[in-house]
Amino acid sequence: DTGVSQDPRHKITKRGQNVTFRCDPISEHNRLYWYRQTLGQGPEFLTYFQNEAQLEKSRLLSDRFSAERPKGSFSTLEIQRTEQGDSAMYLCASSSDPLVYGYTFGSGTRLTVV
């Protein structure tokens, strides 16, 4: 297992289009997190899953955003009707026990909305 994988690494989309990102966590990690990072800021929490259950969502996650983890393995984050303010790095992280081991992050998906 080579770590947390995110796809694509970069995405340029026109305003109003829908985009979907994928995250493949470390295989034995049951917890999966999505964060958003804008330029010059730290990562901001969006949502997290324990296995297939989505246990918490941030108020940052508007109704245009949806995340799934259907079989408790990979996860997808979809943004509908993208806006320029959605331009950011979207980071996925996983952990078997975040209170002991923290998170392992992927390399992120850089979204640019034009």
Added chain:
Amino acid sequence: GQQLNQSPQSMFIQEGEDVSMNCTSSSIFNTWLWYKQDPGEGPVLLIALYKAGELTSNGRLTAQFGITRKDSFLNISASIPSDVGIYFCAGQKLGTYKYIFGTGTRLKVLA
């Protein structure tokens, strides 16, 4: 969303110098983490702290969990050019399984 305050925001130092940075919050945290992020990559975990007052080292890095549980500190000794990057603290509140990140300290090392 909530972010922790990190200081300084950025710093230039000479190679070989020691570096200190800190992270503060108005809330009490149960666990503190320190991460380093290189451009275009995700953050990489450096050190984890679990108890108030705890001092933990990882090579040239030493971090401390503040005794008030509202702050944490990171020191880098004898800095080298590859220490360049952005350092983030992250805190976990009791009863939660997520971390809140700081605003970051950008470090630049002059050879």
